[in-house]
Amino acid sequence: MxxxxxxxxxxxxxxxxxxxxxxxxxxxxxxxxxxxxxxxxxxxxxxxxxxxxxxxxxxxxxxxxxxxxxxxxxxxxxxxxxxxxxxxxxxxxxxxxxxxxxxxxxxxxxxxxxxxxxxxxxxxxxxxxxxxxxxxxxxxxxxxxxxxxxxxxxxxxxxxxxxxxxxxxxxxxxxxxxxxxxxxxxxTLPQNEISSGIAEIINKVLCLGGYDTKKFEQDLAKMLARDQKTLQSYVRRANTIKLSIIEKDETGRKGSRLLLDWGHTITYALEQHLAYSVSHGWALGIGMHGAATLSSQLGYLSEDQVTHLKKIIKKASLPTKLPANVNILKLIGNMHLEQRTKKGEKKFILLQDFGKAFVSHPIGFDHILACLNKINS
Ligand SMILES: NC(=O)c1ccc[n+]([C@@H]2O[C@H](COP(=O)([O-])OP(=O)(O)OC[C@H]3O[C@@H](n4cnc5c(N)ncnc54)[C@H](O)[C@@H]3O)[C@@H](O)[C@H]2O)c1
Ligand SMILES: [Zn+2]
The missing domain is CATH 3.40.50.1970 (Rossmann fold)
Structure with missing residues (x-):
């Protein structure tokens, strides 16, 4: 049409x-x-x-x-x-x-x-x-x-x-x-599916979209209590942000679509490592905490911002630490094929600020290891 x-x-x-x-x-x-x-x-x-x-x-x-x-x-x-x-x-x-x-x-x-x-x-x-x-x-x-x-x-x-x-x-x-x-x-959704969905809302609306953190925290309680209007308004905001990125780069060939992978590099690797036994949103809580920590370790986000995001992720009843049974070396090995360079370094999507994501330069193994150890400390 x-x-x-x-x-x-x-x-x-x-x-x-x-x-x-x-x-x-x-x-x-x-x-x-x-x-x-x-x-x-x-x-x-x-x-x-x-x-x-x-x-x-x-x-x-x-x-x-x-x-x-x-x-x-x-x-x-x-x-x-x-x-x-x-x-x-x-x-x-x-x-x-x-x-x-x-x-x-x-x-x-x-x-x-x-x-x-x-x-x-x-x-x-x-x-x-x-x-x-x-x-x-x-x-x-x-x-x-x-x-x-x-x-x-x-x-x-x-x-x-x-x-x-x-x-x-x-x-x-x-x-x-x-x-x-x-x-x-x-x-009818189980409560853990509400939390899992909120992970994607935190990902898009707060981190990629730079939505007001205070307002978001206030609304979080309403979302967890399944307030239909609040949830619907955040679903719409998340889709507006996703559309604004994808409409400009549908196939990802221009590179800007990669921003949607914010928080997902560790998430996908973790889901695969745990043989898809956990929900996507559950893994995304850890993935976002990891990507924010890496952003801070490389000097882009402040530690306060990471702590703030971690608090919001936890409030949504999502995890921020890797489960004890994860083999960190295998997890790093699982990270995105398409973002891997010849030397085995990996590009991440990092945050300079809430609302300011960018594709990083290739990041070496030691930095990724230090980040994963830090989120578990
Ligand atoms: N293509 C994309 O752009 C894109 C984006 C985000 C996520 N995904 C994919 O989506 C998947 C995760 O989606 P999900 O979290 O919805 O998982 P899911 O489809 O497995 O659903 C989660 C659970 O909720 C149950 N359920 C669904 N609707 C329900 C309802 N109304 N009432 C009660 N129970 C209900 C399902 O039966 C299932 O057990 C992952 O595979 C992820 O990769 C794809
Ligand atoms: Zn996702």
């Missing part, structure tokens, strides 16, 4: 149904993100308004299907809806599971006008996005992220699945037709 038409249509639909929205600007592949309480009820209407076909395959987990099936059925009366489910957990975000999803697409006779809907957390989002990007070389795709983490980082600008050689090594830059961010999902 042309960008101007998309804006007009989205603005009039948002008015009609009293929804908040954002447009993700990717030229002809621009799409709307809708926000609101219980907006799943508009799913069928929105699919129709944006010209999506009638054959639908929902990719999800068994537990999520149980939570949402009756609401989906009510919203999708005029559609032929089929489901394909795979077990939850990061260890299933791989090409073996993907093969079973391709089989499900073939059995459902999906064609170029069919729609794949991703209903679930980040694992479902990444898997369904890659599936939609590659099945028949691309079919329409709709995102309904059901965790705070996936709403705050909804795979805008691409998806990735894991390979034994590393996390998120295989992926695509494929945009959805639309995204529905329903704030009613916060009710």
């Amino acid at each position: 042309q960008k101007i038409k998309l804006k007009q249509k989205t603005s009039s639909l948002a008015k009609k149904y009293e929804l908040d929205y954002q447009i993700a600007n990717f030229g002809e592949r621009s799409y709307p993100l809708f926000y609101g309480n219980d907006i799943i009820q508009y799913l069928g209407t929105l699919l129709h308004e944006y010209g999506c076909g009638e054959k639908i395959l929902i990719v999800s987990h068994p537990k999520i299907k149980r939570l949402f099936e009756s609401r989906i059925n009510k919203a999708m009366k005029n559609y032929s809806v089929q489901w394909t489910l795979f077990p939850q957990g990061e260890k299933h975000k791989n090409l073996t599971t993907m093969n079973s999803l391709y089989t499900a697409c073939a059995k459902a006779n999906l064609d170029k006008n069919s729609v794949i809907i991703a209903l679930g957390g980040g694992v479902v989002q990444d898997m369904a996005n890659y599936l939609a990007a590659t099945y028949l070389r691309g079919i329409p795709f709709v995102q309904i992220p059901t965790t705070l983490l996936s709403q705050s980082d909804i795979g805008i600008g691409g998806c990735a699945v894991n390979h034994p050689a590393g996390k998120s090594l295989i992926g695509q830059f494929y945009q959805p037709h639309l995204a529905l961010l329903d704030s009613s999902i916060f009710k």
Whole structure:
């Protein structure tokens, strides 16, 4: 759809149904993100308004299907809806599971006008996005992220699945037709998933966006108590920041997209090291503390700023130290293949200040080791 038409249509639909929205600007592949309480009820209407076909395959987990099936059925009366489910957990975000999803697409006779809907957390989002990007070389795709983490980082600008050689090594830059961010999902999430999502909000809104730390600390208590409006406003802020980076450098070739890896270098390595037995947000607490500590050791952030960030991470019930069973040398070995130089040094995303991230010069082993020892002291 042309960008101007998309804006007009989205603005009039948002008015009609009293929804908040954002447009993700990717030229002809621009799409709307809708926000609101219980907006799943508009799913069928929105699919129709944006010209999506009638054959639908929902990719999800068994537990999520149980939570949402009756609401989906009510919203999708005029559609032929089929489901394909795979077990939850990061260890299933791989090409073996993907093969079973391709089989499900073939059995459902999906064609170029069919729609794949991703209903679930980040694992479902990444898997369904890659599936939609590659099945028949691309079919329409709709995102309904059901965790705070996936709403705050909804795979805008691409998806990735894991390979034994590393996390998120295989992926695509494929945009959805639309995204529905329903704030009613916060009710059923376990408390650790609320904390995990707040990790991504701290990452984007506070560290990358430079949002007022005092205000953030005040709102943190409301977020932990699942105040829907506060959570929704921070989800939106996080997505605004992610979009502002990705719209300028969708594929990462210009280099600025790398800033989104802030706090993630240690995080990805740690998740892989612990065989994906911990949540992404849990590992991100440690990853952000590590990257802030490195920023301070190299003379960019003050120690006070690191202490402040550590306090906020802890307040969100997230860890800041590596677990005792981590082998630090192996962990360093796991750090991003793409950021590794020939000498084995690594580039990090560091902070000069909250809101001022930059890509570092290659950093040697000794500095990384000193940083990991410091966060554990
Ligand atoms: N492509 C990207 O840009 C991008 C960005 C951020 C994260 N990710 C990926 O997202 C994944 C992490 O996402 P996640 O934290 O959402 O994990 P997840 O998808 O594993 O979901 C976490 C848990 O919450 C449960 N759950 C989901 N929705 C629920 C609901 N409404 N009520 C109750 N329980 C619910 C799930 O079943 C699961 O057990 C990682 O694989 C990460 O790499 C990708
Ligand atoms: Zn993340």
